[in-house]
Amino acid sequence: MRYISTRGQAAPRSFLEILLGGLMEDGGLALPEAYPQFSIDELEGLRGASYAELAFAVLSRFADDIPAEDLRAIVGRTYTAEVYCNGRETSRSAEITPLRTLEPGLHLLELSNGPTLAFKDMAMQLLGNLFEYALAKTGASLNILGATSGDTGSAAEYAMRGKKGVSVYMLSPWGKMSPFQRAQMYSLQDANIHNIAVRGMFDDAQDIVKAVSNDLEFKRRHAIGTVNSINWARVCAQVVYYFKAYFAATTRSDERVSFAVPSGNFGNICAGHIARQMGLPIAKLVLATNENDVLDEFFRTGLYRPRKTAETHATSSPSMDISKASNFERFVFDLVGRDAGVLRGLWQQVDSGGAFDLAGTTYFARIGNFGFESGRSTHADRLATIRLADAKYGVTIDPHTADGLKVALEKRDAEVPMIVLETALPAKFEETIEEALGRAPERPAAYADIESLPQAVEVIDADVAVVRGLIEAGEGL
Numbered sequence: 001m002r003y004i005s006t007r008g009q010a011a012p013r014s015f016l017e018i019l020l021g022g023l024m025e026d027g028g029l030a031l032p033e034a035y036p037q038f039s040i041d042e043l044e045g046l047r048g049a050s051y052a053e054l055a056f057a058v059l060s061r062f063a064d065d066i067p068a069e070d071l072r073a074i075v076g077r078t079y080t081a082e083v084y085c086n087g088r089e090t091s092r093s094a095e096i097t098p099l100r101t102l103e104p105g106l107h108l109l110e111l112s113n114g115p116t117l118a119f120k121d122m123a124m125q126l127l128g129n130l131f132e133y134a135l136a137k138t139g140a141s142l143n144i145l146g147a148t149s150g151d152t153g154s155a156a157e158y159a160m161r162g163k164k165g166v167s168v169y170m171l172s173p174w175g176k177m178s179p180f181q182r183a184q185m186y187s188l189q190d191a192n193i194h195n196i197a198v199r200g201m202f203d204d205a206q207d208i209v210k211a212v213s214n215d216l217e218f219k220r221r222h223a224i225g226t227v228n229s230i231n232w233a234r235v236c237a238q239v240v241y242y243f244k245a246y247f248a249a250t251t252r253s254d255e256r257v258s259f260a261v262p263s264g265n266f267g268n269i270c271a272g273h274i275a276r277q278m279g280l281p282i283a284k285l286v287l288a289t290n291e292n293d294v295l296d297e298f299f300r301t302g303l304y305r306p307r308k309t310a311e312t313h314a315t316s317s318p319s320m321d322i323s324k325a326s327n328f329e330r331f332v333f334d335l336v337g338r339d340a341g342v343l344r345g346l347w348q349q350v351d352s353g354g355a356f357d358l359a360g361t362t363y364f365a366r367i368g369n370f371g372f373e374s375g376r377s378t379h380a381d382r383l384a385t386i387r388l389a390d391a392k393y394g395v396t397i398d399p400h401t402a403d404g405l406k407v408a409l410e411k412r413d414a415e416v417p418m419i420v421l422e423t424a425l426p427a428k429f430e431e432t433i434e435e436a437l438g439r440a441p442e443r444p445a446a447y448a449d450i451e452s453l454p455q456a457v458e459v460i461d462a463d464v465a466v467v468r469g470l471i472e473a474g475e476g477l
């Protein structure tokens, strides 16, 4: 399998090359030359497979430069009940991503049972093992530069802590994450973990990651890699749970299901888009935003207008406080018929602070073929949905999942099962749960007192040069 760039000006690469390289040399994102396909018969053959077996079936189509027995061993030690039982150890832990039925035709896909209590662990644990495997082959080392709005950071740090040859430089928006999220990251004391808080929003941090990655000489000299959904391995690992959920919600492989996905950087729902392109019978992909509704605006109108930092709201679903969704570029590449020239033109406008409008174009005319629908949710909606889930279904959901459920209820069709992706556990967002329910959410014992641990973080302005300097200084340690 060869990987091409959305911007069309980089040499095609193999899976292992893009795993370590992150952003393509022309500033674009990697995508397979063609999506592998699963026929109905092949899907039927996978019904009943364990999570690790499914992960192998899906990922072996993408990572064909990893020998099959090595890949099987990697997914086998990644997707275990021991890794994915944190906080909610149940008899269903072996499912890795259990499906909980809220009412007939409405399900919640539990994706937050990993070590850091958010769906990011689903791919990040795999990435940690893949990095270790790839680096051991060459004896090379890797400086991972990442940006987080709250959950990618801790998932990456927990997956990479103590890993040989790997250092993590994680940029987070100063003062914007929940106290639990801050404590989860900033309390880590491992020598290979560097927490850097940026005065700004997530988008400022992500811009720095892209700027450093686009400095090809610096990137080569310091072996810079990424763990955000910029990295294709993140996205393809997330494809697996769409398959797992599909089999859990259906009995035959010609049935269709819909998914509702709380969205920010567009990585999670992009994985759903790819699963659909691969032949998984998905009716709708329902995208839910919070008050930062750039993506909802696009799917309703065709206008993509990323907001500036000052226009981006700090909300009670903080991990979705994103106004420039990195992965959206992968979807638009498919939408414009994989024409890299057209994509480049559109992103020239985005990268210079502008917008683009596809309304009235032949591209937007075929948006219906991709199954997307969208909606937005506000603080009041979030509280109401958390209360509804508690009262009607006896489940405490986190504010991001609440955004997804709110829009799912608006968009579901009577005859098609709707699966809402749970993206974090409520323990991470205690204040909002207390506001909604008048009580604190349950918290796994391992995190009982995390906020009182000592924290270490370097606070900086959103300045690329400062980040470059911190990486250089870290290497000198």
Ligand SMILES: Cc1ncc(COP(=O)(O)O)c(C=O)c1O
Residues within 6 Å of the ligand: 118, 149, 150, 151, 152, 262, 263, 264, 265, 266, 267, 268, 269, 319, 320, 400, 401, 423, 424
């Ligand atoms: C809890 C939570 N929900 C939803 C999202 C949005 O997911 P994505 O960025 O993949 O669209 C994030 C961040 O990515 C998150 O951390």
Ligand SMILES: N[C@@H](CCOP(=O)(O)O)C(=O)O
Residues within 6 Å of the ligand: 147, 148, 149, 150, 151, 152, 153, 202, 227, 228, 229, 230, 264, 265, 267, 268, 319, 320, 326
């Ligand atoms: N919400 C994310 C933002 C980064 O998304 P990613 O999928 O590109 O890593 C976070 O929690 O950091």
